[in-house]
Amino acid sequence: MGGDVLNDHLLSIVTLGPTVFAVFLLFIPMQWKKVHRIITLIASILMFALSTRLWTAFNPDVPGFQLVPDPIPWIPQFGINYHIGVDGVSLLLVLLTTLLLPVVVLAAWSLNIEHIKSLHITFLLLTTGMIGTFVALDLFLFYVFWEITLIPMYFIVGVWGGPRRIYAAVKFFIFTMAGSVFMLIAILYLAWFHHRQTGVWSYSYLDFLDTAPLLPTTGGLLAPGLLVFLSFALAFAIKIPIFPLHTWLPDAHVEAPSTGSVILAAVLLKMGTYGLLRFNRALLPDAWEIFAPLLMGLALIGIIYGALVAMVQPDVKKLVAFSSVSHLGFVVLGLTAGTQASTQGAILQMVNHGITTGALFLLVGMLYERTYTRLIERYGGLAGVMPIFTGIFLIITLGSIGLPGLNGFVGEFLILAGAWATHPLAVVVAGIGIILGAVYMLWMVQRVFWGPIDNRANEAIPDISMREVFVVAPLVVLVIWIGVHPNTFLEPMEASVRLLLAR
Amino acid sequence: MPTPSTTDLLAIAPEVILTVAAGLVLVIEAFLPGLRRSLSGLGMLAIAGALWARLSFELPGPVWAGMLQVDQLTAFVDTYILVAAFLAMLMAGPFMRRNGSDTGEFYALTLLATVGSMVMACSVDLLPIFLGLELLSLPLYVLNAFFRRHEVSVEAGLKYFVVGAFASAFVAYGMALLYGVSASTHLVDVGRQVIELGAFNPLAAVGFAMVVGGLAFKLALVPCHAWAPDVYQGSPTPVTAFLSVVPKGAALIVLLRLVEGMDLLHISPRWVLAASVIAVASQSLGNVVAIVQRDIKRMLAYSGIAHMGYALVAIIVAGNDGGSAVLVYLASYTLMNMGAFACVAQFSEREDRPHLISDLSGQGYNRPVGALALTICLFALSGIPPFIGFTAKFVVFRAAVNQGFVWLAVIGVVNSLISVFYYVRVIYILYMRPLPERRPEYGFSFAICATASIAALGALLLGIYPTAVLAAAQSAILVLAR
DSSP states (O other), X not given: OHHHHHHHTHHXXXXXXXXXXXXXXXXXXXXXXXXXHHHHHHHHHHHHHHHHHHHHHOOTTSOSOBSOOOOEEEEGGGTEEEXXXXXXXXXXXXXXXXXXXXXXXXXXXXXXXSOHHHHHHHHHHHHHHHHHHHHBOBHHHHHHHHHHTHHHHHHHXXXXXXTTHHHHHHHHHHHHHHHHHHHHHHHHHHHHHHHHHHSOOOOBHHHHHHHGGGSOOOSSTTOHHHHHHHHHHHHHHHHTTOTTSOTHHHHHHHHSOHHHHHHIIIIIHHHHHHHIIIIIIHHOHXXXXXXXXXXXXXXXXXXHHHHHHHHTOSBHHHHHHHHHHHHHHHHHHHHHHOOHHHHHHHHHHHHHHHHHHHHHHHHHHHHHHHHSOOBGGGOOOHHHHOHHHHHHHXXXXXXXXXXXXXXXXXXXXXHHHHHHTTOHHHHHHHHHHHHHHHHHHHHHHHHHHSSOOOOGGGGGXXXXXXXXXXXHHHHHHHHHHHHHOTHHHHHHHHHHHHHHHHO | OOOOOHHHHHHTHHHHHHHHHHHHHHHHHHHOGGGGGGHHHHHHHHHHHHHXXXXXXXXXXXXXXTTEEESHHHHHHHHHHHHHHHHHHHHHHHHHHHTTOOOHHXXXXXXXXXXXXXXXXXXXXXXXXXXXXXXXXXXXXXXXXXXTTOHHHHHHHHHHHHHHHHHHHHHHHHHHHHHHHHSOOBHXXXXXXXXHHOTTOHXXXXXXHHHHHHHHHHHTOTTSOTHHHHHHHHSOHHHHHHHHHHHHHHHHXXXXXXXXXXXXXXXXXXXXXXXXXXXXXXXXXXHHHHHTOOBHHHHHHHHHHHHHHHHHHHHHHOHHHHHHHHHHHHHHHHHHHHHHHHHHHHTXXXXXXXXXXXXXXXXXXXXXXXXXXXXXXXXXXXXXXXXXXXXXXXXXXXXHXXXXXXXXXXXXXXXXXXXXXXXXXXXXXXHHSOOOSSOOOOXXXXXXXXXXXXXXXXXXXXHHOOHHHHXXXXXXXXXXXX
């Protein structure tokens, strides 16, 4: 039965499919730029279509992992398997990834840049790495996917980026690598510990769920449980990024081409928050109790610091980049508060941030293509010349700052409401962050779009094109959809989150 | 001594094939100079024949009155020695022709050096080990200085000769002392005697330390590393590639048989500590100094010092885990390094000038295949998945963590992180810097490009599916006497 084969291997196809297409692209001559674009677009739309089948095949009432194909032995000597699956948490992130791929491919459609072939190959490889990170149920496999994302992103920033691209690319690479090497030791240690407890070699997440919580956490800072926790947390904190490890982010975002910024902000940063929940929270609950206040404190600092720094940025892209630090602070706050509502809010906010910040980077990129500047002072009064663009920008902005009825509100509300019972003070601080967020975003909108046109070069710039509408339309629809009917997205994750928090 | 049996002869068939081929090459060179172009092909054919013989003939175990041990470990080691020699030979043909030094002696000496390392790989007796060591080293002294009109090449030959003679003397003197305490030249007897006498018997300890020290010269471990950068830089690139892989592999196997087989290191915690210090120092010095190198061959020399530091970690860890990790590390190091040096040979204008990393600017688009191969090899060397370098480091650090050497694993990963700096720098120069005004004129050779591509493809495919290599390494290490 052909249909059964498809269903059994659906997750593998979505994960590895992009790589198959990337290998295929390798054999197409690089002069055929159109062919590369069309094939990549078809591939990305196909992957998205298949991933919607994941959504329909997923049973929201069942906690734990679903759509799990039989583990395939990979390195049987060490008990390493190709073992993947989704639960309610990762399902949303997989869908976010597959949705954004066609969006960025279409966004890069008209770009007149060099090395189109390599760009598309890197995007496809990156997609496999990102989806793989979210679906891996074997920690070796997880680590491989986690590290694989580094190489394409390094090239995207370094080859197609702005003037300081090499500095930004190397900084990104080294920072991320610095976190992940310690994670490797932690994974090795967990496997050794599992072997000592059970006599079986395994790198399976499901096996570690039984043994990892047994790691001792008492006896000072050198207790194995705490060190393993810190090793994982460092990798994720750099990726998220949590203050004060965020310094690579503004550089990478500003120098990356706008399509790269979209993927970086929308998906790559979520790998960090996802890992915090999936590994730190679920595998090491005792250590989580000890370190959650610290993480929460850093998240709060990040919320306020990110907002304040964003406020004074002269460059729109940098402003959006720093706003990410602030928004991701909310996500970490929701995770560390640890209630059902705040955790679900945090996961929804991961998706929200992916959509709104992704859209903002796309829109800023469109502005840049028209004016070749990103400085706020060079704009002003754009609402007069590009009304449709302004409307879309406004919807996204309002979604980002949490206007009721749009997506950001639901996420932030759930986080704050969930955290209120346990951490009222943190909620107050975060509330200040929301106000600051509204201030810097609206102030930026005011300076860019309202008022008179004081830069004559801007008098004749064209409004948004049909292709560009197609690019942002799905994101705008989602901003409103999540705002009006968040249950579509909250329901599938409810049982999974309950299970995660019960550990 | 009884006459050798058929088993004895069949067991050394690969070595015989290579030696005969070396002689044949010299004869052709002398009497049929018109066939000179086909000599590298003949060499490759002989190597392929030797590999076939090693893999298809049965492995009898102890032969030649117990002096040699032809077992699965030998087969594993010979396989990668022969693969490395084959790749070196493949790139040597066009490379030597391009530089006008396409003479038969080159191929004959390479074949003889290969035989020497294979003898080391199968010896379990001090005498053949020493013979193998000399048979490996003497041809290499000549090969290093093969561009005899280039000052750097002559300097490389002289340096390697002086240091190598020193190392050989160390090994010979140490062997004499070991023979003195154990009245036997067989490794198992020697090992037993050393264990019996303990770590504080001066004769045994000094003899053991001198043998290991001599091998450390071949491995370029700190503090015996100083020759490596100059020799790597000055030697003809195919020789550098050969030199960076084959002698190190042979020396590590002797260490495996001597140290791992008897678990000698662990008779005293001080010896373990001393070896750990050497491993950490090699990694740290290699990686830090590599950062400031401007010549890619010197950079790879320092990176080689660091990589032997990682391999030494696996030796310190010992046991089946550590032993198989050494083998996996060697296999991966062979592929990555051969690929990287083949790429250096590709991007080389003149052999008597430094191979500056900055000369690679923009070559990523000018020479896509070669640049991609170099990129894969460098990512593999830095230990990033899905390439085999990651698998190798994973296996080594896994063994370390499992045996309670977590601190060595932590230092190892920190060093991998440092190494990312210089590997990644080469990659951004390839892809993210524009082509310079004066475009370097790199000749194109299909064979050199093929060498790089084979090695890079191997590094990728074995990285994605390392199971077969791991299984072979694990069964090979079981044959060590314990």
